[in-house]
Amino acid sequence: MVRPIKQGRAERMSYSHINEVIEVPDLIEVQKNSYKWFLDEGLMEVLEEVSPIRDFSGDMELSFVGKEFDIDNPANTIEQCKEKDCNFAAPLKVKVRLLNKRTGKVEDQDVFIGDFPIMTEHGTFIINGAERVIISQLVRSPGAYFDIIHDKSDAFLYTSQVIPNRGAWLEYETDANGVIYVRVDRARKFPLTVFLRSLGIGSDEEIRDLFGDEKFLTETIAKDPSHTREEGLAELYHKLRPGEPTSLEGAESLLNGMFFDPKRYDLARVGIYKLNKKLSLASRIKGHKAVSDIVTDDGEVLLKAGEIITSDKAWEIQDAGINEVYVYPITKIGDTDRISDQAFKVIGNARVDCDKFIRASFSAKELKGFDISETPINEMVRTTILRNIITEVRATAKKTEYAEKLMEALRAQVTELMPKHLVIEDIISSVSYLLGLQYGVGTRDNIDHLGNRRIRSVGELLQNQIRIGFSRMERNIRERMNAASDEEPTHPNQLVNTRPVSAAVKEFFGSS
Structure with a gap:
């Protein structure tokens, strides 16, 4: 029997003998939701990343504090855009705040960025009158991955990759002689201990005390030309910037910028989740x-x-704040x-369940009114930062205020508790994981497994492109700030050159 059925918004005739029990899913829902996320959250994330922009003296500060995108009132309809060979778009404005610390003056202005394309109800864009689709990408998910391979002599070689969503890759590999090497962003490899020394684990004794007397480390130390933190930083800079004059300040700045700067290194939420799951x-x-x-x-004895x-x-054990177990x-x-009769020291990445750790640290009466769901905490948090918060609350607040003060502190220090970049504990734990593979502690990963892949859809692709434009704009703004004179008043629209952002958007939608 022929009967009408709904497929999305369309009504079609079905000739099937069996009734459809499951509705046909909206196959473009992912695209539309991703674009909506970009407008609601993704664009503001980029604005917050680049803010504030300061001049070299620190007296002038420019911030992007809001946006305005009138998506309901485009200049032309879809049909008109197709007829006129133009874009289906609406004006995008950002609210810019300029603070002059010398005079104390604060000025807000709305700055027109350009016409930004609007997604149609079909998940497409109208660019120069033609309907275009942004194809989602299947990419490696951010996180830490480990593998064991056989070389030609049938020896076991151990490898690892710490992959961010944005930033430099960190790779470990062993050779047939048992030396562990590091590659940073696919550059020349160097001994692991050079990298550890540059992070502050300077002497051979400190390295052995931290990881134990491992054969891999003994062989690596023997191959290492450096013996102190300063020598490690110099060797690291020489490998990553060959031919440039070496300076300790430059080496520290390079290292911090590569892994510990949230503007240049981002694991994204999925990367944080996978990293914590792997290295816990x-x-x-x-x-x-x-x-x-x-x-x-x-x-308290948790285990005998x-x-x-x-x-x-x-x-x-982990949620009690313990991070090392033999x-x-x-x-x-x-x-x-x-x-095995050989003990191995397992080192975690110093994360705990925030709610469980806090409830174990206070009585139920002291935590009356405490609700973790009213804070932005949605992942495991750094143990050291949480301990500091608890210590400070105990020292400064009354018992009746513990719950309120804890929630205030969690909201205020959310970026320190759940950083989107690597911290030293993550690097130490990843080295410990690599060392543990030889004992059967830990598992190898298949990087090509779909569980280790993720979809990068239109919203994220747009965010990445907008980020490129704003980073170019940031450099331009800083140059104009430094060139501004003290005598003449400076306004936000005089500092902001929107061409890098509009050019980045045109490049994205104009490419095939």
């Missing part, structure tokens, strides 16, 4: 045998020596478990 202490110690009693700072660490117990690795050979 709990995921690596479960299923192994404890070497000694595992005790909290308060003296010789016991097998279950998944629940592993998370209890285990006897247990590996499966067929149906039997083989327990």
Whole structure:
């Protein structure tokens, strides 16, 4: 029997004998939602990233504090755009605030950026009268990935990649002689210990105390020409910037800019989630045998020596703030478990469940009114920062104010608690993970598995392109600030040159 059915907004005739029990999904919903995210959140993220822009003296400061995009009132309809060979677009304005610290004057102005294309209800754009579609990309998901490969002599080689959403790649690899090398952003490789020294783990003794007396580290130290932090920084700069004169300040600035600057390095939320999942202490110690009693700072014994660490117990250990555990690795050979007699030190990336850690640190009465859902915390947080917050609240607030003050502190320090860039604990944990692979502590990853891929859709692609335009604009604004004279008043629209942003948008939609 022929009957009408709804497919999206269209009504079609169905000749099937069996009724459709599931509605046909909206196949362009992903595109439309992604574009909506860009307008609601993605564009403001870029504006917040580049703000504030300061001149070299620090006396003048320019910030982007808002946006206006009148999507409901385009200059032309879709039909008119097709007839006139023009873009279906609406004006985009940003609110710019200029602060002159010398005079104390604050001035706000709306600056016209340009006409920004509007997505039609079909998930397309009208560019120069032609209907165009932005194809989503399938890319490697940000996170940490580890693998074990065989070389020609059938020896095991261990590799790792820490991939950001935006920024420099960090790669580890071992050779047949047991030396661990590092590559930063696909540049020349150098011994791992050079990198560790540049991060502040300066001497051979500090490296061995941190990771244990591992054969890989012994071989790497023997290959390392540096012996102190200063020598490590100099060697790092020489490898990453060959031919340039070496300076410690330049090396520190280069290292911080590559991995610890949120403007240049971004793991994105998916990368933070995958990194925390991979490098967490709990995921690596479960299923192994404890070497000694595992005790909290308060003296509570969570696990006795010789016991097998279950998944629940592993998370209890991690959420107690413990970040280092010695285990006897247990590996499966067929149906039997083989327990190693060589202890291995597992180092996590110092993250805890914020709600559980706080509730374990205060009584229920002290936390009356505390609700983690009323804060921006939606991932595991850095243990050191959370401990500092708890210590400060205890020292400065009354017991009846603990809940309120904790929530205020969590909101104020959300970027420190959940950084989108790497921190030193992540790098130390990734090295520990690589060392653990030889003992069977940790798992190898298949980078081509779809679970390690993600969709980069139109909203994110647009955000990346807009970011390029605003970074060019930022340099231009800073140059104009430095050239501005003290005698003549300076207004925001005199500093902002919108051409880099409008050019970036045209380049994105104009490319095939």
